[in-house]
């Protein structure tokens with residue numbers, strides 16, 4: 020037998036060498052792996068080879084071409100060959116696309132910040148456990164370096180979680196737990212005057228220098244200072260009531276105020292004035308008289324306060340006096356208790372009947 024390209028030579032009828040045996044094919048199965056979540060892949064393969072005793076094996080058809088996209092799962096591919104005598108043979112192999120999860124979970128671990136008052140050493144911190152996503156939909160927390168609810172000192176502490184998917188792929192994530200201090204406590208004032216500071220001046224003064232002890236404060240930050248004061252000790256204050264405000268602040272802007280009053284008040288230290296203090300009086304008793312009424316003009320008085328002072332006396336005009344010397348005392352007292360006296364003498368002598 021001989022064959023020429025492009026020309027088919029049919030054997031003569033009854034040829035004893037007639038080829039009745041189909042080609043022999045080898046079709047190995049193919050398996051490809053794709054990452055979990057991928058729907059399939061292009062699969063390329065070396066085409067099956069057919070052998071035939073005639074030396075002629077021609078590919079007739081294939082159900083899928085190499086390089087075709089295969090979905091995850093199993094797809095049959097069938098090849099058909101023929102020899103030169105019209106004998107055909109088919110073979111089917113399986114293209115299996117399987118998924119494999121080689122991708123670790125993707126965690127999300129947000130940092131946490133907590134604040135505590137200045138001076139506190141730390142705090143218990145709880146949190147919602149971080150999560151992770153994975154194409155498999157299965158993620159477990161394998162370990163955590165620190166449990167929620169643990170006491171964290173002021174500062175920054177790292178917390179590490181380890182996640183695993185169902186295929187044993189793991190991923191770590193670390194977040195920072197930061198505990199910071201804030202000063203929200205205002206300074207404490209130690210010796211703010213509890214009552215108004217009262218200073219007396221005389222009626223002819225309308226102001227006074229007023230002093231008070233240094234007002235001090237403490238603060239948890241140790242940074243307190245006077246940030247504002249309306250007056251200083253040693254200032255001159257006018258008569259009346261003045262409010263003094265001393266403001267202390269710390270470095271965080273917290274403030275505390277010491278507020279007290281300064282009262283400068285006038286007191287009357289000037290005695291009243293007596294007007295018209297009578298001169299000494301001398302009267303004569305007749306031989307028949309034991310006493311005689313004596314009259315004088317009572318003195319009047321005024322006071323710098325503008326209010327009428329109180330006038331008292333041991334004798335009054337019109338009183339009867341006997342022989343001898345009588346000392347009349349007028350005492351004038353103002354509302355502040357300042358007093359002055361006016362005295363004069365009434366002398367009664369015995370007359371001689373002429």
Ligand SMILES: [Ca+2]
Nearest residue numbers: 040041071102
């Ligand atoms: Ca054959």
Ligand SMILES: [Ca+2]
Nearest residue numbers: 120122153184
């Ligand atoms: Ca995974």
Ligand SMILES: [Ca+2]
Nearest residue numbers: 202204238269
């Ligand atoms: Ca403070």
Ligand SMILES: [Ca+2]
Nearest residue numbers: 287289323353
């Ligand atoms: Ca007076």
